[in-house]
Amino acid sequence: MGRTKQKQQTRDRHQEILDAAARVITERGLAETRISDIAERCGVSPGLILYYFESKDRLLVEALTFANDQFYLRLSRELRRMRSARQQLTRLIELSVPGLLPEFERLDEWALWIEIWVLALRDPSMAKEREVLDRRWRQSIAEVIHRGRSTGEFPEGTDADELGMQIGALIDGLAVQVLMNDTTLSPARMRQVCMDVAARLIGFAPEPVPA
Amino acid sequence: MGRTKQKQQTRDRHQEILDAAARVITERGLAETRISDIAERCGVSPGLILYYFESKDRLLVEALTFANDQFYLRLSRELRRMRSARQQLTRLIELSVPGLLPEFERLDEWALWIEIWVLALRDPSMAKEREVLDRRWRQSIAEVIHRGRSTGEFPEGTDADELGMQIGALIDGLAVQVLMNDTTLSPARMRQVCMDVAARLIGFAPEPVPA
DNA sequence: GGCCCGAATCTGAACGGCCAGTCAACTCGA
DNA sequence: TCGAGTTGACTGGCCGTTCAGATTCGGGCC
Missing domain, CATH: 1.10.10.60 (Homeodomain-like)
Incomplete structure (x- = not known):
């Protein structure tokens, strides 16, 4: 004890x-x-x-991966609760939009992601870590798609890992823009765009657009 | 004189x-x-x-936008030469893939983009600049789509600006991954993925996949 | 041309603040 | 008593910025 x-x-x-x-x-x-x-x-x-x-640099690297782990844990905890793959996908997207969910006084994980990218360009240990984190992220998306196919919610089609990469990249790119407070892309709109493109790429019927 | x-x-x-x-x-x-x-x-x-x-900080901001201007000038110069919108789109994508074209001992502009993002998170002047640069980038894509529609190469469909945003974000996200030397995404593959998704989103017949 | 002057350009030494990392000493629970 | 945990003063180096002066340049004047 x-x-x-x-x-x-x-x-x-x-x-x-x-x-x-x-x-x-x-x-x-x-x-x-x-x-x-x-x-x-x-x-x-x-x-x-x-x-x-042992050093400031090491601490910073560890802190960044630590924060990302936290995000991932939260993501998978939440997804596990969802029944349908469609709900899961929706939630996954919502959690990815910077500033959409104010709950938990949530930090913007995305700001940390960008710092990770900068570090990873030169620090080999960060680069390695980054790839692990990134793969996990894309895999989460692919798993949702797999699940949706096994329950019949989503049609068969493009390889799920491929789709994970595509949708993941889309989310990354849009998230950066939203994070920067781009006047032409609000969080709500990003959510809509993601759902929309995901629907087209995966091949399910999109949500009705709110009037 | x-x-x-x-x-x-x-x-x-x-x-x-x-x-x-x-x-x-x-x-x-x-x-x-x-x-x-x-x-x-x-x-x-x-x-x-x-x-x-006047100061180091100011110089850095100016240098980053300067470099981006150079890229944009090169991009539009090249696009102006192309006949078909499809060629233009292909070229635009090729110029966007980190490390695909070794010509001109090209720096990786993308590394600079990430630095811009980090700065823009806190420096208002950089944030403003970034939005301008980003809008220009997405607009270039939208213009190619417009052109393709006016020549009949591409079908009508989703709003071209919307598509510019979607495809632009996809390219951003993938480019980051490639830049990081991600083992699962080579430059050549990124090119392929971009063309593929663009084809599906815009609605033209994709290139045949090379054997 | 040759000369001169003032402004623009350029140098490199020196200053000063900042901060990562060290260390000797202190606290305190087991 | 021992040692893990903790402190905070100190140091050593680094680097942005300043500055006093050197150098270069161009144009007006004889």
């Missing part, structure tokens, strides 16, 4: 720091994130951060 | 610096770009950089 609790606490401190780091990065951006900001957010001294992580 | 030449030279130095900055950013990344790197690349002293630009 004692040992468990101690380990537990250690891990908590780890996660606490990772979580704080992710929040700070989201708010201030990777480039403007100082160790002391993270420490302050934890209510802890700067030295302690370096006691738990 | 004298005055013209003088102005010309000044602008040359300006552009020279912008160009050098863009190259350095592409190679080392925005975060690792020092003023002295840019100066060295120009064969000039660091002080001079600040003589032409």
Whole structure:
């Protein structure tokens, strides 16, 4: 019990720091994130951060993948609840639209994704991590499609992994635009566009457009 | 003549610096770009950089939009040469796939795009600039579609601007993946996927898949 | 032409702030 | 008593920016 609790606490401190780091990065951006900001957010001294992580760079990489893991866990938890593949797809899209769901004072995971991309361009460990995260993301989409086909909701057609890649890429591209507050693309519209294109690519009847 | 030449030279130095900055950013990344790197690349002293630009930050923003302008100029120059809309679309896609065309020792403009996104999240002037650049990009696609419809190559259907947004987002998303050297998506395959999805969304007969 | 002057261009040393990472010392629970 | 956890002052280097002066250039004047 004692040992468990101690380990537990250690891990908590780890996660606490990772979580704080992710929040700070989201708010201030990777480039403007100082160790002391993270420490302050934890209510802890700067030295302690370096006691738990060997360097700032390493911490940042871990924080980014940590945050993405959180998103993924939430996504799969929610999808598991849904009955129909169509509902799943809808929810998956909704969770992907920046700023659509204000619940949980949700950070914009997408801002972190872009930071991941920049890092991954030069940092090999981040590049590797990124590919894992990305594959998981596309696979989630493909699984929904598989499921829809097995229940007969979606017709057979293009390979599901291929569709996962296509729809995933579409969501990525649109999400960036929405995240940037592009005046021509609101969150609600992005949701609509995604559903629409997904319907056409997968081959099911689209939702009626709201008047 | 004298005055013209003088102005010309000044602008040359300006552009020279912008160009050098863009190259350095592409190679080392925005975060690792020092003023002295840019100066060295120009064969000039660091002080001079600040003589032409009021601050490092401003220079970086200008360099990024400068590079994007270059890409756009090249794109529209090339498209103007093409006869059919289909050729235009193909070329547009080819120019968008990172690393597909090695000609011109082409930098990967996409790396710069991602840096633009990160900056735009926090820097209002960059955000504004980004929206302009992005609109221009999507509009280029929409124009090709319009053209194809006016010549009868493409059928009528979904609004061309809407399609520009959809196809543009798809290209963005895929380009990021390719840029990251994702093992599951080669440049050639991205080209194929883009053509394929574009064909389905616009509604023309796809290219035959090469054996 | 040859000379001069002022402005534009350019240099590189020096300044100053910032911040990652170190470390010696302290706390406290087991 | 021991050692994991924690502190916060300190340091060492880095880099944007400034600045005082050197150099170059172009055009007016004899």
